[in-house]
Amino acid sequence: MTARHDRSLRQRLFEPRDLVSMAPVTKLLTYAGLFAWTLVVLFPLYWLLITSFKLPVQVNDGPDYLPFIDFAPSGHAWRYIFVELGNDTLRPYFNSVIIALGATLLAVLIGSLAAYALVRIEYRVKVGAVVAFLVILAGVVWAIAVQGLPWTLSAAIGGALFVLFMVTLARRLRRHLGNNDILFWIISNRVLPPVVAVLPIYVMFQQLRLLDTHVALIATYTAVNLPIVVWLMRDFFATIPVDLEESAQIDGASKLRIFFGIVLPLAKPGLAATFLLVLILSWNEYLLALFLSTANAQTMPLLVAAQNATRGPQWWYMSVLIVIMIAPVVAITVLLQKYIARGLLIGAVKG
Amino acid sequence: MTATAVMTEPSRDPAARIGEWFDRRSGGLMIMPAVVILLAFAIFPLITSAYLALTRFALSAGGFDLRFIGLRNFRKLLFGSQQYHFLGTFGELGLVGGAALALVAIAVAYGFVRYLRGARVSAIGVVGRLIAAALALAVATLFVRTVTGGGFPGSLGVTIIYVVGGVAVQFALGLGLALLCARPIRARNFFRVVFFVPLMVTPVGIAYAFRMLADTDKGPFAPIWRFAGFQEFAWATDPWSARLVVMIGDTWQWTPFLFLVLLAAIENQPREQMEAATIDGASSYQVFRDITWPAIAPVAATIVLIRLIEAFKIIDLPNVLTNGGPGIATESMTLHAFIAWRTLDLGGSAAVGYMLLFVTTVTCLSFFHFVVRRTRVLET
Numbered sequence: 001m002t003a004r005h006d007r008s009l010r011q012r013l014f015e016p017r018d019l020v021s022m023a024p025v026t027k028l029l030t031y032a033g034l035f036a037w038t039l040v041v042l043f044p045l046y047w048l049l050i051t052s053f054k055l056p057v058q059v060n061d062g063p064d065y066l067p068f069i070d071f072a073p074s075g076h077a078w079r080y081i082f083v084e085l086g087n088d089t090l091r092p093y094f095n096s097v098i099i100a101l102g103a104t105l106l107a108v109l110i111g112s113l114a115a116y117a118l119v120r121i122e123y124r125v126k127v128g129a130v131v132a133f134l135v136i137l138a139g140v141v142w143a144i145a146v147q148g149l150p151w152t153l154s155a156a157i158g159g160a161l162f163v164l165f166m167v168t169l170a171r172r173l174r175r176h177l178g179n180n181d182i183l184f185w186i187i188s189n190r191v192l193p194p195v196v197a198v199l200p201i202y203v204m205f206q207q208l209r210l211l212d213t214h215v216a217l218i219a220t221y222t223a224v225n226l227p228i229v230v231w232l233m234r235d236f237f238a239t240i241p242v243d244l245e246e247s248a249q250i251d252g253a254s255k256l257r258i259f260f261g262i263v264l265p266l267a268k269p270g271l272a273a274t275f276l277l278v279l280i281l282s283w284n285e286y287l288l289a290l291f292l293s294t295a296n297a298q299t300m301p302l303l304v305a306a307q308n309a310t311r312g313p314q315w316w317y318m319s320v321l322i323v324i325m326i327a328p329v330v331a332i333t334v335l336l337q338k339y340i341a342r343g344l345l346i347g348a349v350k351g
Numbered sequence: 352m353t354a355t356a357v358m359t360e361p362s363r364d365p366a367a368r369i370g371e372w373f374d375r376r377s378g379g380l381m382i383m384p385a386v387v388i389l390l391a392f393a394i395f396p397l398i399t400s401a402y403l404a405l406t407r408f409a410l411s412a413g414g415f416d417l418r419f420i421g422l423r424n425f426r427k428l429l430f431g432s433q434q435y436h437f438l439g440t441f442g443e444l445g446l447v448g449g450a451a452l453a454l455v456a457i458a459v460a461y462g463f464v465r466y467l468r469g470a471r472v473s474a475i476g477v478v479g480r481l482i483a484a485a486l487a488l489a490v491a492t493l494f495v496r497t498v499t500g501g502g503f504p505g506s507l508g509v510t511i512i513y514v515v516g517g518v519a520v521q522f523a524l525g526l527g528l529a530l531l532c533a534r535p536i537r538a539r540n541f542f543r544v545v546f547f548v549p550l551m552v553t554p555v556g557i558a559y560a561f562r563m564l565a566d567t568d569k570g571p572f573a574p575i576w577r578f579a580g581f582q583e584f585a586w587a588t589d590p591w592s593a594r595l596v597v598m599i600g601d602t603w604q605w606t607p608f609l610f611l612v613l614l615a616a617i618e619n620q621p622r623e624q625m626e627a628a629t630i631d632g633a634s635s636y637q638v639f640r641d642i643t644w645p646a647i648a649p650v651a652a653t654i655v656l657i658r659l660i661e662a663f664k665i666i667d668l669p670n671v672l673t674n675g676g677p678g679i680a681t682e683s684m685t686l687h688a689f690i691a692w693r694t695l696d697l698g699g700s701a702a703v704g705y706m707l708l709f710v711t712t713v714t715c716l717s718f719f720h721f722v723v724r725r726t727r728v729l730e731t
Contacts, residue, residue: 192397
């Protein structure tokens, strides 16, 4: 205690009193930095919110900062978006909800199954079989695109060839890929830029007459998000002790029952994290929707982006749309940040 | 033993029979849906796109026509009429640019020679390094020739500017904020939640928000611009200010990602070492350099890799903020491919996509090999 009185002013300002606390100047700078970034984060959101309550004239006359003091807030933009446009706003909104939820549910279900299988079952995939499959697939693409064969016929021939190969030549091949190779392949799909894949997907859905439908977008989003689900869920499943499953198996429970009855409930935190992350990614997705939907299946990001082209910048309407689009996401983030962050961390920290 | 005996008996109940059938084939059935979906939506499109990139697409009576034209789409991008769009317009090679280029070449050659004289040389290693070295040199040349000396970068250069500039700034900011947040402060959870929010906001919304904020006439900073005499300045008509606004929006969105993971890594590092060093009188910079940084380096490298993968896909921000303009100054490669698709140049679009895939793959593999792996070796 006596030591405190010996310290000069400089020491008291710049050197901490003990190991767990900070010197006053350091403390001041730390909080200044943190609050500065808080301002950077919140100001754009605040500006969106107040702009949605402004009249056009208030926006055009230059910046007004504080509602009730600088300007009188008005609900005209909200009324226009919800009452006058009504269905034109609500349809994309419900499209977004349906597509994001559907794709997330599917991706999490299919991805968890695959991730669990990769943790618990040992796979040995023959290299030769993979090569043969790719060659046949390329041949089928060539036959459809160049020779103009109908795609049903080409697919049938390709499938038959592959089965023939598997029952005859495949037995002699030795080299094989293990679980880690499969996992790496699944995750590496994330490196593929969506713009490379989207052209054929567009043509594929055109042939199936599914363009601009919920099905097309749900299927595509499921595929895009599968690698993330497999990657995250694998780590969660790996932490579940295998004993429980073994004893259930001895009691005669089927694999499916073990998965849905024991494993999934145990992995709930991981499921929640993955679900929220994928949900938000699907909710915000823009590029694929741009290619695959026009009117009926239009999602919110497209509606927001389209505001620019149609009527020039009408900030007040645009702000309303952006606010209703990001409000649920921000609410989820604030309430469940812990879960989402855990999902991100598992993936990134374990690499 | 009895339990297994019961299980193998054929049962009459159809539900149980399905269960048994599934059990026998569970290995294949559990992974099959994922594999089939990825084959249909990643591998099949990848192969089809490769073919599309080698064709010319034309609408014809009652449908469309694909004509095989070999590598001409790629030649057009690299040497032909679309060179200005993809690679950029080349300027004069100045003295400084030439010197910088020579330095890069020497560094690449030095690294390669050192590898060849090392102990572990393999065929794949040599080929991989040759590709990485060629790409590094090509990018350096491109950068020097199009950014300096009166040239204009095309979509490839712009994408690399976004990726390198954006990721570097985001990493620095994220690390700085994480270090601040790891200090003994109050309300850490409040900051953590607030800093996390931008990551979850839709990029399209961010783009419009930043367009409003950057408005020099009606935006919130208009008084500042007016005071500085900039109210007539239109950032959207100047290439570098337009790119800067795109990068600011990108940074606003992605800094949280790096912040969050780095904060977790910093919080996970062993406390005792840090405390011992502090007692011994190490400055906070020394503690960071010798204890914190080595501890978080593997995580930092991994997270940068993940961010790199996503950063190459940028499209929403430039498309909505500037529509790629002025001219093509803010056009990323994904946006370039989209614009080509919209003008029905399917082959050109696929070719741009494939170039993007190539650049992304080589960059990410090089980064994994030369950076991520090395940090992990240090750790063990």
